[in-house]
Amino acid sequence: MQEIMKKRASELLLDGTVSRVIGWKAGDFVYDITPAVFESAEEIEKDFVYTAFCGANLSKYLVKESKKPGKTLVFLKPCDSYSFAQLVKEHRVNRDSVYAVAVECRGKADVDKIRDCGVKGICGISEENGTLTVDTVYGDKTLPLSEVMLEKCASCKTRKHAVYDELLGEEGEEVADCDRFGKVRELESMTPEERYEFWRGELSRCIRCNACRNVCPACTCEKCVFDNDNSGIAQKAAADSFEENMFHIIRAFHVAGRCTDCGECTRVCPQKIPLHLLNRKFIKDINELYGDYQAGADPDTRPPLTDFRTTDAEPSIVYRRGEK
Amino acid sequence: MDRETNRVREQVLRMSGVNVLKCMRCGKCSGTCPSYEEMDYHPHEFVYMVEKGEIDKLMASESVYKCLTCFACVERCPRGVEPAKLIEAVRLEMVRKQGQNRLKPDRIPALLDEELPQQAIVTAMRKYTK
């Protein structure tokens, strides 16, 4: 797959269809993959990678890159394509200046989970039919991909793209048995005290590194309210128990109805806080109260928080719902 | 109002659940009452006199035993005052007193006739005794 992509990207750069390519390149280690902009076929040849560690969602980089002259090529995994469509819907990215290449994806690997399996000294990885072959300094190890997948891939909702100009590889299907709200339901069934303890345990670890915000394709504000001294709620660092609550609730609220559930927030969190559970709570509530809605699925439907029905549920539904 | 009067008044109000202050003195209860002519104190007077605390007079009068509990006054009161409930409360306040049962069981045989349904006896027992 990687080679097909490299070939196609080089072609398009060379024939002038696109002026740059957003893709992935490896850092110091093979699992240390970062998004990167390539401006020539040489750069592609040298650094471009597409491996089981390419979980990163590239769509957000379009906000900046697509403003540059010429077209920008972006590689989109199925989940990334929804983020891209949502950004187009919100006028953050100009559709015409993007050449979207859809690539197939069967799930990406979580290096920590691989390590948890006792695999050390990773220096290469390849995937075939759901089996990962990890090349380590101690020799090759094989692992089923399903056991070491990123959280966001384990609860993947669809392997089908929302939008693209060109497809490389095979288009996947929607995941029929996806149960991405399982954990949310589990939390909902707890007592308020248990929930509070759960979230205190998680959120109190927050170090306010802002990784979740910086990676989030819905968090593309010109200036975040939490960075704006004039907003009255600017905070740089978590200093006490409430601040991270405030930050994460407001962040989740700001992306409510816009979050495509790409799962990047949880992937990048250095403290392993399951932040996607906040977003999924909003998605679940929205689906239940206002009808199923998938951000990025189509360009026209009004996002639920800028829409209403006169027959919407009253806020008091929150009090009744919990009663047994 | 002395303390005892006030206690009885409060008791009657609590027992009946009636808010006498809602009455606007229209007299529709008394205009509607089928037992009006048999009563010394009429439904609207019950409301007013309970308000004023003159419950002794009401308890002593035959009127409390003449209410048919037909609920016409309750149904028709424009203010939702429910005079019948007040009359019942005054009557209960009376018959619940020691030795004040209106209907003694030994009196009953004399009052019966062949056709009289049980219903009448049990209802009367419930109305006239504690």
Next chain:
Amino acid sequence: MQVNNTEFKPKIVAFCCNWCSYAGADLAGTNRLQYPADVKIIRVPCSCRVNPIFILRAFQRGADGVILCGCHPGDCHYTTGNYYARRRMTLLFSMLDYLGIEKERTRVEWVSAAEGAKFAATMNEFVQTVTKLGRNRKLEDLRCRK
């Protein structure tokens, strides 16, 4: 009504729409309908002006309960504002509940300009509910309580 800590006086912030509930509160005043002094009203032009940030901020600064009052659905002075507010608050309250915050600390009530009695009754009831819950310990910012 049993309240364990009779000393506890909750801090309640009420956001009131200028066109209905604020006028309803005025009417409650004009009619001398009593409700506890714990309730402090902030006037907003419409329930849709209330940002979830304001509500969290109130809790952060030590409020024990926050209530938002607006026009009845369908009667918004600006036609549609309260419909948006309704969705926003429903989701926000649900999220607070999800985080284990006592859901009774937050409330939305529709009170028209003519409903002075409803305003007073709502506030009495809300204060009672919040008083029973006691002090908000889960959301306050400890630096804000001296």
Next chain:
Amino acid sequence: MIYSYYPGCTLKTKAKELDRYARRSAEALGITLNELPEWQCCGGAYTTAQDEIATKLASVRALAAAEQEGGELVTLCSACHNVLKRVNHDLLTDGEFAGKVNRYMNPEQPYGGKTKVVHYLELLRDTVGFDELAKKVVKPFTGKKIAAYYGCLLLRPGKVLAMDDPENPVIMEDFIRAIGGDPVIYPYRNECCGGYVTLEDQALAVKKSSAVMESAEGFGAELLITACPLCLYNLNKTDGFGTEVHYFTELLAEALGVKD
């Protein structure tokens, strides 16, 4: 269609016909009435005092038993209907009362007013349907001018009993039409007959009942029907009126051809 059935004390003694004809007619209409196994007398009168618990427990037992057996309880006597419906309403709407009752009786399954109390007439109207009933009539009362006497217990308080407009009811008139008769509408059909006061002050009851008879006859009634044994008794105690008073179930049985 199977319903629990609460006959009440009078239907077992002085008003056996009311009960008998109701059962026969129900059978003819394909309705099974299962008499509650251990019912107690409802007491004849609902006590309005808010502090009364004991006088309502017999009703609660019947209501709770009916809940176990399907949840719908049919009554026939106006007084039982009145008492059962009102006690049930209290349980449903007054949580404090329901709490007290359940603490006192301490039943296995707390009872909260879920049983639906249905008067036999409501059964005819809402379940059988008067149109359907009319089709099953074999001996119609064609041309017979029949006056319905509701009395007070069947209709009031209107908000609680929720049977019909308490001031201008139609359920019994519709029933009369269904069995082929000609309903006579007269203003005293929902005025009190004198009720239980007859025990102490029969003159009062006679006076009230006479007004009813006079009004009905004035409007041309040839026959009166009622659902209440005490109404029937009081109306029969009047003097100088020729019109017969019957239980409505008797006419129903006759019309359906199951009287004998």
Next chain:
Amino acid sequence: MQRIGVFVCHCGTNIAGTVDVKAVAEALKSEPGVVFSTEYQYMCSEAGQNIIKNAIREHQLTGVVICSCSPRMHEATFRKTASAAGLNPYMVEIANIREQVSWIHKDMKAGTEKAIILGRAAIAKVSLNAPLIPGESPVVKRALVIGGGIAGIQTALDIADAGFEVDIVEKEPTIGGKMTQLDKTFPTLDCAACILTPKMVDCAQNEKIRIYSYSEVSEVKGFVGNFTVTIKKKARYVDELKCTGCGECTEKCPQKKVPNAFNLGLDNRRAIYIPFAQAVPKVATIDADYCNMLKNGKCGVCAKVCGAGAIDYKQKDSFIEERYGAIVVATGFNPIKLDAYEEYGYKQSKDVITSLELERLMNAAGPNGGTLLRPSDKTHPHTIVFVQCVGSRCDDGKGKSYCSKICCMYTAKHAMLIREKYPDTEVYVFYIDVRTPGKNFDEFYRRAVEEYGVHYIKGMVGKVAPQPDGKLLVQGSDLLADEQLRVEADLVVLAAAIEPDKTARSLGTMLTASMDTNDFFTEAHPKLRPVESPTAGIFLSGVCQGPKDIPETVSQAGAAASKVIGLLAKDKLTCNPCVAHSDEMLCNGCSACEKVCPYGAITYSDKEFRGPNRTTLIRRVASVNDAVCQGCGACTVACPSGAMDLKGFSNSQIMAEVDAICK
């Protein structure tokens, strides 16, 4: 640095009675930014306002906080005061320590504490206030009057008189309203038609007035000075321009069994009809529910007999869009349905009627040509009982809680007219109270008793029992005689409560004008602004605001007209400066704000910005049209970046208030 002045009002003892105003002024003196703090008996008085003005000048105040009554009461007053002293009027904030403190709290300590906290919140807010300069918006010089009864007619005539154009929308085929159905009017007994029909004709002939009869308002957009209203003209199947009102069709139509709504169903009319002889416009209307031609295509008589060729069976509802500067609501009332009061036997006897039906029975143009006859057997009634307060003053879940206000007087009128015309008729009036506050009203009622011998009985009727002989046995209380009274009457007249017209509720929603729980429109202030809705540009005329009689309606109609004239006389309106604005540097261009704006006040454009390294970036940013924005703030919450904010109620101002309250 802000220099804030604090002014605490005693409001006589209204505030000072439960709030220690001196302590409040003293406590607020030490708040940050406060350089002056004082209290005075009546801040809104001239002397009080002078204290404020002097302090602004003397202490060079940059902000003013007034602790007083509700801002809904005197915010405008104090803004003017500040302005007069050279301070921007939007640098004034009010802490409501009357409605929200002294009137609802009895405890001086708690009240004083709360007043101080509210004062602090206002100080915190005013510290962040910025001077605002209101914009202007043009005024469309045309008014719309919804409802063509006496209220609407009078309002329209007065507006037209001042030289402004005005349209009347009336849902019935003719204007005139309820008053056309009345026979005589109290307290002078002149005939309703004689005083009303000239006004109807004036409306028709006035070139400034356009009448949309048989029409309804179906949509309202816009705001004060510039409303856009869609009017639905219902199909009447007659071309209004061609119809001459000759009435030929209404005589030849073979469908004769249509209940005559104008006579409240007491007689019949044809399927094509003109409601009454003096109708304006005098144009026929086909009742589609009864017309055989429209129902099954068989007939066509009216088209045949119409010399003007005005009949048009294919006519459809049409919609007209008009712009108006002001809207007057004059939707009027109806008597309530009496279904819940069958103890009076309204449905059980034809001879139990409502007062409005009696008007028709007594009217010369009514079903009996003015002779009072019983509906059942057309005989002359010798005993008539009037029952007052049927459905009024009720708290029974069935009727209305309010007094309908007009019944006492019209019943006295009816009683008097009957006694005058038919001296052999005995008239009884069962009343709870007789309410006659009005010029010459009590004298009128006394005449009914003293000169006309009407029997007024203090008490209520419990039951009306129709008798076999056709009489009505009325059983009621005579409370003063302490007896249960029985009257054998021939006719019983019920004074049914009145309620706002059923169209009022949906209209209120369309106009975003607030209503009370009874569906009466709410006035901007119950005493001081009784003919204005709290929604700017919406005015109230007649019973739509509350029960009232004709003289009161006409005076309110004139008052509403004068308010409209005052508005239309302006070329431009000062806009509310508390509008949204977008910080372009923060705007993402995401369109969330645009989606929630009910006024379409937000537009987007691509703008050039300086990027890093001397590059130019083109960004899509929102901007707000100040004249269109009404300042609801929906956009401010939709905006995640905080680019959109509301002047006068900014994020930081509201948060400052929150902080001050929670401190």
